[in-house]
Amino acid sequence: MALNEIHCCLPEAVEARLCGIGDRRAFASRAIREGEVMLQNQPLAYALLGDHRLDRCAYCLSTAVATNGVDPNPKLLRCSRCQQARYCSRDCQKLDFPYHKIECQESNLLYGTDDKTIFAPDLLDHDNNDARLLVRTFLACQKHPEQCFVSKDNSSFSSTCCGSEHFQNLAMTDNDEHHGIIVDNHGRDQANRASKAIWNQRRALQKMSTTSNAKPIPNRLSDLQDQMEQDLKRFRCNNFGITDSLVRVCASGVYPLGALLNHSCTPNCLLRYVFGKHRSPYMQVVAARDIQQGEELTHSYTELVVPTNSRRAKLKSLYGFNCQCPRCDPTGNDTRCFFQLPATYKTMKSTDLVRWILQHYNPFVQGTDRVERMTSLQMEQIVKPLSDSHAVKVAQHNLETAQLCLVNGSIQNELKALQEAVKVLEKASELDEPSSLGAISSPELYKARGDRLGSLIVAGQWAEAVNECEYIVAFLCLALHNVTNHALLGLQLFTLGDLYESNGCLSEAKLVFQWASKVLHVSHGPDNDMTKMLIEKGN
Numbered sequence: 173m174a175l176n177e178i179h180c181c182l183p184e185a186v187e188a189r190l191c192g193i194g195d196r197r198a199f200a201s202r203a204i205r206e207g208e209v210m211l212q213n214q215p216l217a218y219a220l221l222g223d224h225r226l227d228r229c230a231y232c233l234s235t236a237v238a239t240n241g242v243d244p245n246p247k248l249l250r251c252s253r254c255q256q257a258r259y260c261s262r263d264c265q266k267l268d269f270p271y272h273k274i275e276c277q278e279s280n281l282l283y284g285t286d287d288k289t290i291f292a293p294d295l296l297d298h299d300n301n302d303a304r305l306l307v308r309t310f311l312a313c314q315k316h317p318e319q320c321f322v323s324k325d326n327s328s329f330s331s332t333c334c335g336s337e338h339f340q341n342l343a344m345t346d347n348d349e350h351h352g353i354i355v356d357n358h359g360r361d362q363a364n365r366a367s368k369a370i371w372n373q374r375r376a377l378q379k380m381s382t383t384s385n386a387k388p389i390p391n392r393l394s395d396l397q398d399q400m401e402q403d404l405k406r407f408r409c410n411n412f413g414i415t416d417s418l419v420r421v422c423a424s425g426v427y428p429l430g431a432l433l434n435h436s437c438t439p440n441c442l443l444r445y446v447f448g449k450h451r452s453p454y455m456q457v458v459a460a461r462d463i464q465q466g467e468e469l470t471h472s473y474t475e476l477v478v479p480t481n482s483r484r485a486k487l488k489s490l491y492g493f494n495c496q497c498p499r500c501d502p503t504g505n506d507t508r509c510f511f512q513l514p515a516t517y518k519t520m521k522s523t524d525l526v527r528w529i530l531q532h533y534n535p536f537v538q539g540t541d542r543v544e545r546m547t548s549l550q551m552e553q554i555v556k557p558l559s560d561s562h563a564v565k566v567a568q569h570n571l572e573t574a575q576l577c578l579v580n581g582s583i584q585n586e587l588k589a590l591q592e593a594v595k596v597l598e599k600a601s602e603l604d605e606p607s608s609l610g611a612i613s614s615p616e617l618y619k620a621r622g623d624r625l626g627s628l629i630v631a632g633q634w635a636e637a638v639n640e641c642e643y644i645v646a647f648l649c650l651a652l653h654n655v656t657n658h659a660l661l662g663l664q665l666f667t668l669g670d671l672y673e674s675n676g677c678l679s680e681a682k683l684v685f686q687w688a689s690k691v692l693h694v695s696h697g698p699d700n701d702m703t704k705m706l707i708e709k710g711n
């Protein structure tokens with residue numbers, strides 16, 4: 173099978189079914205093992221987001237820079253015509269040209285500037301990523317109109333491709349069906365920019381159109397605008413944030429096969445993106461745990477380390493549905509949504525509880541299966557919003573102060589502000605949860621600790637950094653108890669292992685590296701550089 177086909181066809185492990193009017197879902201057609209990649213998908217189109225445009229290749233998305241072997245500070249190459257798109261090599265520039273050509277001609281509309289001599293970073297705030305993605309999708313649909321698609325009214329489809337027809341069949345939220353998802357002013361502006369750009373270039377496009385099946389460009393600009401608005405609605409509920417190895421969203425993309433999967437806050441699949449030299453980033457859907465034949469395949473559309481109400485509100489406003497997954501159901505008794513602590517946790521010191529969690533949840537620590545009285549707590553007991561809104565505001569103010577200190581290069585003041593933020597949130601959290609768990613609970617505290625950890629590492633305060641990192645890992649173990657191979661946990665474990673190593677705690681470091689390596693094997697894949705590094709460190 174050609175590479176393109178492998179990535180565009182629905183594989184044998186996945187079965188698509190129609191479960192209601194216009195509701196396609198994916199199911200496991202056989203048992204799938206944890207870590208198995210069950211679906212791969214090439215993007216139909218993708219576009220870099222925000223200031224990632226400054227330091228990533230627009231085609232392969234790598235941060236690798238072009239080098240001529242002479243320049244000691246090589247930079248990404250810029251498109252010499254529009255000065256906006258950047259590439260790591262001439263090869264990537266050539267491969268991207270079929271999608272970049274309209275952007276290049278219409279850079280004023282699609283990048284927001286008509287001054288070709290300057291790159292316009294100040295305009296990145298008003299990112300035109302949606303408009304560029306609309307144009308790129310339009311071009312991809314012109315290029316691949318012949319490919320077959322996942323049909324909405326045929327429940328026995330098995331071989332599907334992700335051409336334009338498939339894109340047309342992606343779920344589309346609209347006002348009537350989904351109570352309030354509308355294209356807002358920004359969206360309308362993006363759709364208008366994209367349609368004007370295509371309209372301006374329509375003659376050239378008609379000439380260049382290589383296949384007779386290519387969808388004709390509408391005869392009126394207003395029809396093209398309507399079409400772009402419809403496409404934008406498709407984007408809203410089907411697009412993906414493309415993440416790099418550090419789980420930073422750097423681009424958004426259209427992956428029609430990946431878009432078959434519905435959401436769950438207790439997902440059995442994880443998504444990862446594979447970047448490669450002179451290649452577009454492709455998506456892999458990987459089993460987060462063992463999956464039984466016939467189980468529905470789901471991934472999470474939203475951040476999982478946030479309280480139920482926030483997750484549900486976000487899913488409702490962005491995707492138009494009320495999540496009814498086992499984690500959102502308050503009466504649910506799915507064991508995955510409960511974590512275990514020693515029955516005596518209320519009388520333990522928080523440092524002891526953190527230590528216990530790090531030992532007990534690490535699959536490589538021997539002897540944690542000794543009989544001990546345990547208590548089961550619902551995940552929402554740790555991932556809950558703080559009730560003291562004043563404390564949250566004070567902490568927020570301190571976090572903003574820390575940001576300013578970061579910009580001004582004053583690390584001591586930055587650390588002071590961050591310590592204050594953590595202190596305030598810890599106190600508020602302990603009032604909500606008057607036990608050792610209080611010092612670990614709450615997403616706000618976790619985020620502030622994350623900021624503080626970053627600054628402690630920069631300041632080289634290793635002992636304090638270890639302490640902060642242990643609390644973060646303990647929180648993630650409990651907060652992601654239902655997705656134990658989550659990338660966030662894996663990355664924090666990596667940091668914790670490095671910190672143990674820096675503090676000379678080599679045996680602790682080894683056990684944590686082994687754990688991190690197990691998680692990254694699933695979240696990032698065995699071929700990822702970080703996974704390979706961890707395997708070595710854990711040996």
Ligand SMILES: C[S@@+](CC[C@H](N)C(=O)[O-])C[C@H]1O[C@@H](n2cnc3c(N)ncnc32)[C@H](O)[C@@H]1O
Nearest residue numbers: 194195196343409410431432433434435491493
């Ligand atoms: C990427 S699509 C998923 C596939 C979709 N079911 C289809 O037929 O194309 C996203 C849309 O699917 C629906 N959806 C996804 N997860 C859902 C869930 N857990 N409950 C209800 N609807 C869901 C929503 O309409 C959402 O906007």
